Amino acid sequence: MNVFSHFESIILDAVKQLQADGVVSDDMVWKGVSIEAPRDKSHGDIATNVAMVLKRFSDFKNPRDLAQKIIEKLESQEEIDKVEIAGPGFINLSIGNAFWHKIISAVLANPKDYGRSTLGAQEKVNLEFVSANPTGPMHVGHCRGAIFGDALAKVLDFAGFDVTKEYYINDAGNQVKVLARSAYLRYQEAAGREITIPEGLYPGDYLKPVGLALFEKYGDQFLDKDESAWIDGFKDFSIDAMMDMIRDDLKALNIEFDVYFSERSLIQGDKDIVRETIENLRSRGIVEEGVLPPPKGKLLEDWDEREQTLFKATDYGDDVDRALVKSDGTYTYFASDMAYHQNKFDRGFHKMIDVWGADHSGYIKRMKAAVTALSHDKGVLDVKICQLVNLFRNGQPFKMSKRAGTFVTLREVVDEVGKDVVRFMMLYRKNDAPLDFDFAKVIEQKKENPVFYVQYAYARTQSVLFRKLPEILPDMSFDKIDLSKVNLSLLDDEAEINLMKRLAQYGKTIESAALTHEPHRIAFYLNKLASDFHSLYNKGTDIPHLRFIFEDNIELTAARLCMVNATAIVIASGLEILGVEPVEEMR
Numbered sequence: 001m002n003v004f005s006h007f008e009s010i011i012l013d014a015v016k017q018l019q020a021d022g023v024v025s026d027d028m029v030w031k032g033v034s035i036e037a038p039r040d041k042s043h044g045d046i047a048t049n050v051a052m053v054l055k056r057f058s059d060f061k062n063p064r065d066l067a068q069k070i071i072e073k074l075e076s077q078e079e080i081d082k083v084e085i086a087g088p089g090f091i092n093l094s095i096g097n098a099f100w101h102k103i104i105s106a107v108l109a110n111p112k113d114y115g116r117s118t119l120g121a122q123e124k125v126n127l128e129f130v131s132a133n134p135t136g137p138m139h140v141g142h143c144r145g146a147i148f149g150d151a152l153a154k155v156l157d158f159a160g161f162d163v164t165k166e167y168y169i170n171d172a173g174n175q176v177k178v179l180a181r182s183a184y185l186r187y188q189e190a191a192g193r194e195i196t197i198p199e200g201l202y203p204g205d206y207l208k209p210v211g212l213a214l215f216e217k218y219g220d221q222f223l224d225k226d227e228s229a230w231i232d233g234f235k236d237f238s239i240d241a242m243m244d245m246i247r248d249d250l251k252a253l254n255i256e257f258d259v260y261f262s263e264r265s266l267i268q269g270d271k272d273i274v275r276e277t278i279e280n281l282r283s284r285g286i287v288e289e290g291v292l293p294p295p296k297g298k299l300l301e302d303w304d305e306r307e308q309t310l311f312k313a314t315d316y317g318d319d320v321d322r323a324l325v326k327s328d329g330t331y332t333y334f335a336s337d338m339a340y341h342q343n344k345f346d347r348g349f350h351k352m353i354d355v356w357g358a359d360h361s362g363y364i365k366r367m368k369a370a371v372t373a374l375s376h377d378k379g380v381l382d383v384k385i386c387q388l389v390n391l392f393r394n395g396q397p398f399k400m401s402k403r404a405g406t407f408v409t410l411r412e413v414v415d416e417v418g419k420d421v422v423r424f425m426m427l428y429r430k431n432d433a434p435l436d437f438d439f440a441k442v443i444e445q446k447k448e449n450p451v452f453y454v455q456y457a458y459a460r461t462q463s464v465l466f467r468k469l470p471e472i473l474p475d476m477s478f479d480k481i482d483l484s485k486v487n488l489s490l491l492d493d494e495a496e497i498n499l500m501k502r503l504a505q506y507g508k509t510i511e512s513a514a515l516t517h518e519p520h521r522i523a524f525y526l527n528k529l530a531s532d533f534h535s536l537y538n539k540g541t542d543i544p545h546l547r548f549i550f551e552d553n554i555e556l557t558a559a560r561l562c563m564v565n566a567t568a569i570v571i572a573s574g575l576e577i578l579g580v581e582p583v584e585e586m587r
Contacts, residue, residue: 001102001103002117002507002508003046003095003099003103003507003508004036004046005508007046008035010074010077011035011048011050011074011091014074017073018069023058023066024066027057029057033049037505043086043092044082044092044093045093045501047086047090047091049089050091051064051090063088071083071084074091078098079096080093080094080095080096081095082094098489100497100504101489103500103503104488104503105483105488107566107570108562108565108566108569109483111569114569114573115506115507115510116159116160116507116510117158117507117511119159119160119511119514120514121160122160123350123351124161124162124351125156125161125163125353126164126166126349126352126353127152127156127163127164127353127355128149128167128344128354129148129152129165130246133170133173134171134176134239134242134243135175135178135242136179136206136207137204137245137409137411138250138409139409140410140413140437142357143410143413143414143422144386144389144431145355145357145386147253147255148384148426149355150253150255151423151519151577151578152355152519153165154577154579155513155519155522156514158510159513159514165256166259166261167259169261169262170263171262171264172262172264172336173263173333178201179239179242180230180231180234180235181231182203183234183238184211184214184234185197185201185207186208186211187211187215187222188211189208189211190208190211190214190215191215191220209241210241222234249409249411252411253414253422261343266336266339267331267336273339273343274339277338277374278309278324278338281338281373285312286312286315287312288310288312289307289309289310290321291307291308292310292320293320308323308324310323311324311338311369311370313366313370313373317365317368317369319365322366338374341367341374341379342374345371345374349379350378350380351380352381354367356385356386357385357386358385358386358388368381368383384432384517386432387432387434389436390434391438391439392436392437392440392441393439393440394438394439394440395440398439413439417443419579420581420583421451422442423578423579423580424578424580425442425450425451427523427578428450428520428524430520431518445586452586453527453530453531454527456586457567457571458572458582458584460533462585465568468549469549472549472551473557476557478565481562483562486558486562487555487559488563490555490559491563493546495536495539496536498532499529499536503529503570506570509525510522510577519578522577526575529571529574548561568582
């Protein structure tokens with residue numbers, strides 16, 4: 001149950017009654033009406049601007065007058081305790097406790113799918129993330145993007161979208177030639193030769209096993225041979241080895257992709273999809289031969305002014321037109337990216353989401369312009385930037401990695417603090433904000449550590465249901481409670497009502513996270529839910545009649561156990577979306 005959608009339908013019904021009465025015109029447009037929780041709890045449970053939005057479809061000059069008419073239609077609703085006009089015409093609703101009790105029943109009746117939405121209507125979404133160059137192990141920056149993308153896919157799926165998770169393998173550029181040359185040095189090393197790794201090649205120890213495997217496969221066949229004899233074979237072998245490593249790193253985070261798309265497939269064999277894409281745009285007058293002005297700040301004598309094949313990106317909102325072919329006749333990265341996104345659109349993905357690192361933010365405008373042009377304005381691209389992760393150990397910057405040579409790997413972080421901690425903490429900050437990750441702080445068992453705080457709340461629910469209950473009432477178990485006979489009206493303390501109100505917000509949180517492509521909203525919600533539960537739990541420690549289990553009051557015990565189990569269900573559901581396993585007992 002989405003509480004806000006529920007009351008939106010009630011308010012809409014009231015407006016339709018006013019249409020029948022001739023108070024609101026039949027051409028009324030609902031767009032712009034908001035139904036949400038007010039910032040100030042004293043203003044009730046739900047606030048709406050419906051009267052201000054619909055005033056223009058009525059004869060009223062003052063939206064408060066229309067608000068009064070709407071209120072008259074709402075006052076007969078049993079679920080609404082109080083309805084008031086506020087400010088210039090807002091309507092504030094206070095919902096009765098009986099409605100919040102229904103939330104407990106809704107959660108328990110549908111534990112696997114509570115909060116699930118049909119918002120997406122199974123619309124196809126292509127979600128491309130990570131797409132790290134296949135030149136080495138994944139670093140901690142890739143880690144954030146990987147977790148963000150995987151959690152976003154889970155949110156979108158839960159909200160009713162048909163999501164395809166895709167990894168774009170950048171295996172056609174110069175960097176994979178550098179990889180092959182680096183692997184060749186390790187091949188020589190495996191043959192017993194002394195090597196020096198020059199600047200510009202990859203120095204990490206992770207290439208030693210690749211070099212050894214190449215030597216075991218080829219022996220001394222390519223020692224002292226010209227690069228042309230081995231470059232292609234070594235490149236293919238090394239890319240496969242690196243992708244195996246990357247898949248293994250991702251597996252440590254429980255991340256799998258539906259599609260691995262090779263950049264080389266765009267120009268493989270007789271196919272040249274990049275050229276086809278360029279020529280298609282040329283036939284539409286979107287690609288032309290022209291001369292670009294020098295970049296800002298570039299001295300004219302340093303600028304190579306020449307005619308180039310250009311995408312007219314400025315016609316689609318970009319700052320400058322973009323080159324598609326380099327001076328040596330090869331395609332630019334942008335040309336390949338255009339062809340790749342054309343391929344996505346041709347596969348039926350009109351909605352595309354790309355997750356990029358912070359160093360790609362300047363690329364957004366041109367790629368959005370490209371998708372608009374390629375799709376005849378039918379495709380939509382949203383680019384989510386994941387900012388840098390700053391690593392600390394006890395407050396001190398931490399950067400060393402012997403295995404990678406220059407950075408801390410994803411695997412090192414996961415191996416030290418665990419998958420669940422890494423996933424939750426990487427999502428406990430908005431993706432476009434820098435994130436500080438302290439190895440010591442993220443495993444502290446303190447309220448200030450959100451992953452511990454949420455896991456502890458779940459562990460407490462399990463303690464109540466499966467440890468304390470058998471101790472106090474050995475003949476009673478939750479699975480034997482007849483939920484249809486539980487008197488939930490006994491749950492009337494303010495802390496209990498607050499907890500139920502928070503549970504009611506889960507569906508809305510799912511939908512807003514899906515619409516905005518912001519999975520961190522789930523992590524924030526879980527922290528608030530945990531806080532509400534801990535507050536109630538601690539209140540029961542101080543006030544005996546608010547405890548969850550009573551030897552002499554089975555009826556109240558049953559009601560509170562239902563509330564505890566509903567809380568556990570929602571916490572577990574939210575954690576599953578984040579890719580985190582709930583912990584039944586804290587040690």
